[in-house]
Amino acid sequence: MRKSGMTSLNLGLALILIATIMMGLIRVLRGPTAADRMLAAQLFGTTSVAVLLLLAEAMQAPSLQNVALVLALLAAVATIAFIRHIWSASPQSDD
Numbered sequence: 001m002r003k004s005g006m007t008s009l010n011l012g013l014a015l016i017l018i019a020t021i022m023m024g025l026i027r028v029l030r031g032p033t034a035a036d037r038m039l040a041a042q043l044f045g046t047t048s049v050a051v052l053l054l055l056a057e058a059m060q061a062p063s064l065q066n067v068a069l070v071l072a073l074l075a076a077v078a079t080i081a082f083i084r085h086i087w088s089a090s091p092q093s094d095d
Helices: 003-030 034-059 063-089
Strands: none
Touching: 003 034, 034 063
């Protein structure tokens, strides 16, 4: 496959992934629970990493790979923080 074909494929895939982010935005706005919103935020993080990696390959910009790595780490930390917040806010039962 030629380089220009691969570049247009990467850009096309990036556009499809951006469309999934837009669909996830509906879930963030509608909810109905905090867990739904957090899952949508995880979708944003994961999809953004994939988009950055595709763009890094298409544009021959290895620095975008570093940005994707940092974003992946931040998404993991945000998930852990959310779980700790929900866990501490939920009432404990003594069974």
